[in-house]
Amino acid sequence: MPGIFTLAACGQSPEEELEELGKEIIELQAEQAAANAPPEVDAADVTVSEEIYYQWTDGESPTVNYYAKIQNDTPEVINLYGSSLSWIDEKGDLTLITDGYGISVTPEYIMPGEEGYISVWEPRLSDEEIEGAELSLSVSGDTVKINTLEVSDVNIKEGVNTLGWVTNNSDNVVEDITVIGAYYDEEDNFLGTNSTFLEGSLEPEQEKGFELTDQYVPKVISRDRRTVKVHAYVQ
Numbered sequence: 001m002p003g004i005f006t007l008a009a010c011g012q013s014p015e016e017e018l019e020e021l022g023k024e025i026i027e028l029q030a031e032q033a034a035a036n037a038p039p040e041v042d043a044a045d046v047t048v049s050e051e052i053y054y055q056w057t058d059g060e061s062p063t064v065n066y067y068a069k070i071q072n073d074t075p076e077v078i079n080l081y082g083s084s085l086s087w088i089d090e091k092g093d094l095t096l097i098t099d100g101y102g103i104s105v106t107p108e109y110i111m112p113g114e115e116g117y118i119s120v121w122e123p124r125l126s127d128e129e130i131e132g133a134e135l136s137l138s139v140s141g142d143t144v145k146i147n148t149l150e151v152s153d154v155n156i157k158e159g160v161n162t163l164g165w166v167t168n169n170s171d172n173v174v175e176d177i178t179v180i181g182a183y184y185d186e187e188d189n190f191l192g193t194n195s196t197f198l199e200g201s202l203e204p205e206q207e208k209g210f211e212l213t214d215q216y217v218p219k220v221i222s223r224d225r226r227t228v229k230v231h232a233y234v235q
Contacts, residue, residue, distance in 0.1 A: 051135065090130075107146045148233060162194065176235065182231075210232075
């Protein structure tokens with residue numbers, strides 16, 4: 001039985017007893033490591049679509065934003081830690097790599113069969129003209145469960161921000177809520193995303209307002225968006 005050490009056989013020396021106990025401890029540790037190991041996933045079943053990037057000026061600072069959709073068609077929860085984005089200049093040369101905390105994935109863990117979003121805000125490219133962006137995914141299985149909360153009364157204030165309400169439709173108190181809006185133009189083309197975090201906690205059935213500000217959103221998104229799909233996630 002796992003976790004129960006057997007008694008040493010009669011006639012064993014103290015050294016033999018310690019050796020036998022050490023073997024049992026090693027076997028138990030191996031079993032526990034295997035039980036806690038993340039599930040294996042096939043990265044081929046994780047697809048990237050509707051990639052788009054914008055090079056624009058945020059005040060006086062040149063900025064590049066990248067957005068994409070991620071579809072998880074594996075049977076497991078996945079995370080994308082370790083992914084990176086390579087920026088290609090007008091000469092076809094690699095000019096910068098964004099990775100680590102520069103790659104924002106929402107939700108942080110993507111459930112089986114669900115869609116997520118990647119967004120990158122990169123202010124380090126100076127005045128270089130960008131001709132392409134290549135996403136390199138690092139996909140790992142995980143066991144974290146992400147829940148979605150109810151979103152209602154979403155309103156895009158023309159030329160300003162996106163507002164609405166999040167309701168805790170679960171039976172538990174929740175906190176660390178992420179809200180993300182995916183914007184589309186009049187022909188239903190994906191334009192990009194904007195997200196925010198709600199501070200504090202929500203009791204069951206309690207609601208709270210949210211606002212997605214346009215401060216770091218490319219102006220072309222604010223100009224061309226006609227609809228938005230808003231999601232609220234909590235771990």
